[in-house]
Amino acid sequence: MRASISSLSVLVTGVSALQIPLLSSSEQAPVQPAGDYHGEKPLVNSSALQDLISGDKLFARAEQLYEIAKLSQEKWPTRVIGSAGHDGTLSYIYETILALGNYYEISNQSFPAVSGNIYESRLVLGDEVPKSASPFGLTPPTRNKEPVHGTVILVNNEGCELGDFPSSVKGNIAFVKRGTCPFGTKSEHAGVRGAAAVVVYDLGSKDGIGGTLGTPSPNHVATFGIGSEDAKPILKKIKNKNYVDAIAYIDAEVKQIATTNIIAQTTFGDPDNCVMLGAHSDSVAEGPGINDDGSGSISLLEVASQLTKFNVSNCVRFGWWAGEEEGLLGSDYYVASLPEVENKKIRLFMDYDMMASPNFAYQIYNATNAANPNGSEELRDLYIDWYNDQELNYTFIPFDGRSDYDGFIRHGIPGGGIATGAEGVKTKEEAEQFGGKAGDWYDPCYHQLCDDLSNVNVTAWVVNTKLIAHSVATYARSFKGFPERTDSVAATEYTKGVKYHGSKMFI
Template sequence: MIRQDLTRALWLRIGAAAGGTALVLAASAPAGADPANNTSAKLRKAVTSAGVMEHLQNLQGIADANGGTRASGTPGYAASRDYVVDRLEAAGYSPTVQEFDFPFYRELAAAQMDRVAPTPKPYTVGTDFASMTYSGSGEVTAPVTNVSLSIPQTNPAGTTVSGCADAEFAGFTPGNIALIQRGTCTFGEKALNAQEAGASAVVIMNEGQPGRTDVIAGTLGAPLVTIPVLGTSYANGVELSQPGTVLHVKTSTESAIRQTWNVLAETEKGNADNIVMAGAHLDSVVAGPGINDNGSGSGALLEVAEQFAKVAPKNKVRFGWWGAEELGLLGSEHYVADLVANDPEGLADIGLYLNFDMVGSPNYVRFVYDGDNSRFPVGPSAAEGPEGSGAIEDLFHDYFASQNLPSEETPFSGRSDYGPFIAEGIPAGGLFTGAEGVKTAQQAAVFGGQAGVAYDVCYHQACDTIANVNTKAIDENSDAMAHAVVTYAMSTAAVNGGKGRPASPPGQHVDGKPVGAGTTSGGGLHDDHDHDGGDLS
């Protein structure tokens, strides 16, 4: 554990560097924090959209002062960490900062891939191919060598052995580009085997089975490969596999082991044997400031924490801001793994986990995680919600219904920070307002907004700025967050049988039901952030 010691003078310098954008710092506990905030109605009144937007303006200022990004491994993330710590301390908490190493990666320039022979053909990055996360850098023009490809695809999906064994590279001509197929072992293992055989670059094609034909945008898992590694579709792979193919490949990347941090703060009061956790990832992608993804979730959580500071909970409440989520849930995974290894009793003390990843999408839907798997059965795109998760889902649906606001469902896809918690059997739930998925006509009729347009058109892009946030979504979801936190702070009986007394309900109980407004994706994939580790299937 480490503690920050950033001075207020430094904050003023950061504000000046951001073109005069002043970062607003609390000198004392927030004005809305009231010892009587022990009920849902009072806490929701204290939690305001203006308070959340103040945090988002400050996070924008931090990004502006640090090259337009708040990604883990950059100065922008370190400044974001310090901002959260400063505000928590001003509110009366004693936050801790958990440091851990992680593999940093970014592209310094767009990758290139062009066929030189037998006939020239350019390929478009993002459409025809993509760089693998942790790809090395380089430029090469060389013949393509096929490595144990299955063309046409006749074997079951995931069983292609291409590139998984050293023997497959017997006779490989050093300097050639290796064309390898997805399946059996990880992308990282395939790329390392090719590099050791003398390949100057690697292209990994998809398989030809349903659901495994598109361009691969995967990860090598760690910065171990020094040559360019690209992913492409099955169809493009078939094209590149033809005899006499010569390919030009160019990548410019940066990979290194760096340090990043989680920020944690908890209430002094409350039952420490039944901890209510609420978390959001603090980092952005390298490409932009990440004000919706996930400044919105982390800023709203900070506003709730500030206003919760003087609540007297029956159960201890612990807030968490996670680092390196965008490179594979690394902060929350580190936190949970550390408990598993060093404090299993502490892990068992966590009664439930609430996750808030993107709660201000411009073309939003009020998505609630499908804790009971009633809408999204357990399968490749939906993990099983541990017992008690359905009760958390019901609480959010009921709350929204009490406010005459319809809500929808989104799956436990494993693609946000609830993943490590549900893997340990901890009940979980939370909110999500949509990412790159496209809003349906039915959803537009129920929730408003534009049909046929992504929930967040700036998802993972430089345009995810303060202008990309919907303040109405922020207002509705921050209130729902406050309601859930104070409700479970007083009693988790509905989730895990924990004792306590219920918080005052928002009104007469309403049995809220999701509307099921014409979607099967639950808000879009919310990108897998390369969580697959190279795909083992």
């Protein structure tokens, strides 16, 4: 059934006016005429596809993406969901794929997303301002967006049960230990008990917690996280039965908006055996996100464009996810919406998030069949073999829920991916392996305004885009030797060990 089409139009500096038809999640864009019949094209070959990847082409696309981010210039360039910059990004992706003719079918999946912004915050415990204090993602503001005053009340156990919160927490500041249940659960219990605010302390980290409350609840209250060095003096005073007062203030907004995933699938190749790969189309509110994840989005666009020169045996499906920075919203929604029969058609999912960090390391997610759906380890080994063939060093990083593979793994789909590093610190050994500066972040501009055109390492970007091309070509050509899909039961070992959901911890 053809969708009724409404359009979102944007004008990009140096780019013609773009339009993105907003279709339902199950409907396709009209098919455009193509040049060659698919059967006349050669079967995709890894080396040939890799040879078509060019740093100049990647960077030219980055320049366009940065101009699009400037559409949000009323504050600063950004591509956060709900902004003109993200709307423009969706238009750019859609128009780029549409221009490739009938090689791809395009579908747009609109979904409700939660967007949170924190404008100002402050926490005072006793007579100290904790250096490690930071508000959690998706926290509500303090009452009337004004400072609240109260006594620090130590919560029993880890606050995972409503009964852990004493009645004295009402109107005061709940002081809760980080533990085995989500931060959102602790905040919700505190809200039910009438607390004015919550402070979650982490005795395992002196630097505090980069956490999120996750799915909003009407019972959530303003919530901060602090590290061990700030928490220990407070705990000592409370256990000595000394009174500790507190002031908490958060000016924040949590709202629901509509945004869109874009899916492009080859119109030929075995539709029951799909190679799927994805990147996220959005940035954080603080900057334009040219590396995170403009680099991955552009790599996918370039591989999708060059793939049109070839035939494929298995269908290839590209996904550009919205709302990753708010907690993997787009990819979660996509996978959760798949009927069982459609889930089984995805043989594997490959995640490509941050391909060009300036102080890069070649990182492979350490996905194993023991902890993840069967086939994840074979994908990991494909990356290992390619880096070895190129005589390039690589390192393993945890498969811990920090990017859009999370929903696929939880729904039983084998997965993995590569990255070049975010806010992690490069070690001396890694500097010897990859160059760059030990002691600095892999991406010194991670989630900042300076994640612009100067924040990409084109050498690393080309290398990893060639590896993306290799992964696509390998499985688009044949799944010989790759495990068959069995069931879609989530990997229990994975779910037990994951504490991240996107860039923020939720436990």
